């Protein structure tokens with residue numbers, strides 16, 4: 001399926017691996033996004049990366065040259081916080097970092113060693129005893145949630161583990177199910193569609209991961225565009241289910257800018 005970029009009113013970008021590789025913007029993204037804003041297109045970001053709060057992420061994008069406001073970002077940490085808040089859950093065990101603690105704090109949720117709900121995210125201090133602790137809580141009946149299921153976190157020219165390897169370690173030890181609150185989950189979809197006024201058919205979601213971003217965009221009824229600057233490669237496109245395919249493969253962001 002081809003996409004008429006000029007007719008798209010809302011552009012939603014995944015952040016890591018799509019717009020940037022943490023400390024640098026990916027090629028031609030600055031020009032594309034500033035042009036979109038000049039043309040009065042709506043621009044939003046979705047991310048499963050919860051190392052930073054939404055406001056810290058907005059600040060980071062702004063410093064990199066993309067003027068961004070907090071409410072232009074829907075992060076899975078924010079989705080998790082609003083989800084727990086809506087369920088009246090005010091205490092969680094956190095396998096994550098300061099950004100997620102702050103995001104939860106903004107919604108009245110405290111982090112506790114003794115909680116009935118466990119949230120798993122990128123945690124650079126994850127270790128054997130944390131895994132043991134999670135196992136103990138699960139034995140007592142605690143439920144598991146994850147902010148994402150990405151394999152890689154792209155940092156400049158390097159690759160760090162994202163949530164997947166920690167989630168898999170927890171699953172393997174506890175044998176328990178993990179509920180996803182990041183992409184492609186119903187919770188992320190309902191948060192996005194509640195916070196952002198958009199028409200799905202006039203919306204394009206651009207991401208680098210077929211299994212998370214593109215699946216999520218398709219699930220929301222958006223047009224979807226796969227960039228090849230991150231997780232998924234052209235070879236990954238063969239043999240995937242029709243509902244997981246992107247509407248278009250974006251080999252060069254300049255192709256959008258010049259066809260707006």
Ligand SMILES: [Mg+2]
Pocket residue numbers: 014015016017018207208209213230
């Ligand atoms: Mg990504």
